[in-house]
Amino acid sequence: MPDVRGRDRRPAIFAGVLLLTLVLMPSAPAAGAEPAPGGTPAGRPAPGVSGAVPPPAQAAGEGIATYDVVLTIGVDGVLYVRETITYDFDRSGEHGIVRRVPFRRGDRVFEVRNVRASSSTGAPARARMTRFLRDVRISVGDRRREVRGRQAYVIEYEVGRAFTPRPDHDELVWDAIGTAWSVPIGSAAVRVEAPVPLRYATCRAGAPGATVRCPRDRDGPYAVDFIQNALAPHEGMKIGVRLPKHAIAVAPPRYVPPRWTGGWPGTAVLAAALGAVALAARRPAPRRRAGAALIAAGALLVAADAGGEVAASGPWAFSLGDRCLAGLALLIAGAGIVCAHRAPPVPGGAEGRAPR
Missing domain, CATH: 1.20.1280 (Monooxygenase)
Known part of the structure; x- marks a missing residue:
């Protein structure tokens, strides 16, 4: 029987050396992906407000694509809130979303009432409100039905006693998105509407205590729009508004x-x-x-x-x-x-x- 060991040995050694070289060789950047300033490759999403890029698994899975909020200040001093949330569910499916609205800050208590919900994509949108120690938990969905893919929800509610009377003005400080979301938010926009001209309106984005200013999209005499992209989990948009005295009826705060x-x-x-x-x-x-x-x-x-x-x-x-x-x-x-x-x-x- 002819000896074939000598014939197969050299090709096997060559293949092993080639495989080892490919494994140890440093990976080159893909074509057209030149490093951006600061070491971030082009095409990769920019860091959020916190400066951290979401993990690839989290960015490709569950998250909020767009989050649009309209804060309407009524002449009765009530804050009317309308939130449109476009949510990307994981492939495993969920029963809906949960929005946590703070109703207590320290010893101060706000009045969260008249909660309503709907869905433009046909997802179950039954709203259930549960009051915990500091938050009102608004559950939107159906416990017996799961949803997948991209769904759009609209949540509406009212907040009473949200304004704080000052000697020379009435002040509103409100986190329009909240910091309870555990998923990233791709694009967020907050619109503030008032019955009187808005001469002072600010927005700070990021984690609690952050001081990153939100860019303004459009300004008008009675409305201001703020936008923010790539919010990391647990980052929100805190709105500050000052109105002249007696411009609206402000109820005294409740402690x-x-x-x-x-x-x-x-x-x-x-x-x-x-x-x-x-x-x-x-x-x-x-x-x-x-x-x-x-x-x-x-x-x-x-x-x-x-x-x-x-x-x-x-x-x-x-x-x-x-x-x-x-x-x-x-x-x-x-x-x-x-x-x-x-x-x-x-x-x-x-x-x-x-x-x-």
């Missing part, structure tokens, strides 16, 4: 700080209840009905102390008074008794003896 109004009696009762939990674990424990009665009485006290405030001003108006502390004490003691009856009996204890 609802959480309060501690309890004194020594309520605090002492709450501390005693925490100590009573350890006693309830000992045998024999009070009857379970007694624990349920304590829980009911405690719930009534808490509702009587904080129910009216929460119903009138929201959960942040909750205050811890003496009645509320006493109610919490009864709740803790009753829960301790109920849990003691659920625990297994102690071997050799009174409850473990057989009846005579």
Whole structure:
């Protein structure tokens, strides 16, 4: 049989050397992609406001193509908001979008109301509003239907008590986009309309605390347009407007700080209840009905102390008074008794003896 090892050895060595050379050779720039100033190749998207280029996977996947906002200032002092969001969904599909609108800033509370939504692309656009500690969560979509590709949504709502009265003017500071979006925004535009000439209107883009000025697109006596491209995730556009005094009806700001109004009696009762939990674990424990009665009485006290405030001003108006502390004490003691009856009996204890 002829020996073929000598014939195949040299071509194999040559192919291996060529492959190794191609792997180790530095990659040359593609044709027509000359490096731009600063080292960014031409054709690559410019950095956003934060200066960071989104990762290729994120830029090619889910994101917001365009985000157009119209802020209309009414003569009644209400801010009427209309947002048109063109959203590119991932191939896996989603149930819709979620817009988080802040209704609380520190101790100050805004009124977000009359939420409506629609879609020009036929996507499900049912709007559901849920109020959290600081944000109003507007969910647009359908939990039973998924959407894919590019969809357009329109969200409309009103914001009351958004203006701050100053000695010589009335001021509005509002983030038109918000910093809760976790996807990049390709192009954003904010239009501010007022019933009086706008002599002072500003826009700052970027992450919270950023000072990048937004370019102006068009200016008119009663409207100003701001634009910003390539916003990175969690970057917004904060609008500042100053109007002359008495140009619109400005409602006084609303402040609802959480309060501690309890004194020594309520605090002492709450501390005693925490100590009573350890006693309830000992045998024999009070009857379970007694624990349920304590829980009911405690719930009534808490509702009587904080129910009216929460119903009138929201959960942040909750205050811890003496009645509320006493109610919490009864709740803790009753829960301790109920849990003691659920625990297994102690071997050799009174409850473990057989009846005579």
